[in-house]
Amino acid sequence: MMEILLVINPVSGDINKSDFLDFAKRAMSKSKIDYHLYKTTGDKDCEELDQLIDIYSPEKVIIAGGDGTLNMFLKPLIKHNVKVGFIPMGSANGMAVELDLTDSIEDLLIKFITSKKTKSLDVLSINDSHLLLHLGDIGANANLVANYDKDESRGMFTYARHFWSEFKNLKSFEFDIKTDQKEYERKGVMLAICNGKKFGTGIPLNSVGKMDDGLFEFVVVKAIDFSDLLKGALSKFDDEYEIENLETIQAKTATVKLKQPKLLQIDGEVVEEFTEFHIKVLSKALRFIQ
Ligand SMILES: Nc1ncnc2c1ncn2[C@@H]1O[C@H](COP(=O)(O)OP(=O)(O)OP(=O)(O)O)[C@@H](O)[C@H]1O
DSSP, rough: OOOOEEEEOTTGGGOOOOOHEEEEEHHHHHHEEEOEEEEESOOOOOOHHHHHHHOOOSEEEEEEEEEHHHTTHHHHHHHTEEEEEEEOSSOOOOHHHTTOOOSSSHHHHHHHHHOEEEEEEEEEEEETTTSSSEEEEEEHHHHHHHHHHOSOOHHHHHHHHHHHHHHHHHEEEEEEEEEEOEEEEEEEEEHHHSSSSSSTSSSSOSOOTTTTTTTTTEEEEEEOOOOOOOOHHGGGGOOOOOTTTTTEEEEEEEEEEEEEEEEEETTOOOOEEEEEEEEEEEEEEEEEEE
């Protein structure tokens, strides 16, 4: 059995990964680790990874890329029940905050190579076809991500430009949520689906989420004013802070119905428009290396 399959997204976050790759190759050769390297191409990567795991049966798959890169591989990672390490090298890296991956990328790699400990994380299944590890939403943020994706320029300035234009033009929309417990009729500018606590930019959107509790949370954002956003951004370091105008609804399963079709964004990637979707928890489905 092979020890490690290292997956690298060469384009994520506009970061050059050749130094990291050199470091990884040296570290693994020095430790006499049997490894295989896979660089993503942006085409059929998920199927490729599924086949590589079939062929090599690695004990661990370590993925270096952005949140979207990790999300893209959830299906085969869960199917093969392999141990997973994630090295955040994307532009926003919300997952890194959530998973507390604060060490340097080199230290993280060494930890993932050497550690035998794992923690199993829940994954959310949407309409039995899309998997969500961290956070999804419809409304303001999904539009923001879609417009940012279409823009040829990248980076924080471009993101900020889209951020302001999106949040200036917020329109609420109506939706019904039916959970395993209760039914809700709501209106808001954003409906977030959270497996964990943190929001992409560090805003503590949901304070009750745990990634291994068999539950997920909806956060209904009823209206955002700029002072709330500012407070949210400034409270990065203060987990106690919660933005007003938020309602949290916890569930094991749920169906969401929208009056009009809306874009759904999952782990930083825009999926498609939905008027109805169903969410369930795949309890402790992903074995994450600690
Ligand atoms: N070699 C490649 N060339 C172009 N695109 C790729 C390549 N490999 C992977 N991708 C694409 O990269 C995306 C995932 O990027 P990811 O979200 O991890 O990085 P990111 O830097 O956070 O992205 P963004 O800049 O959009 O926030 C997927 O859509 C995938 O198809």
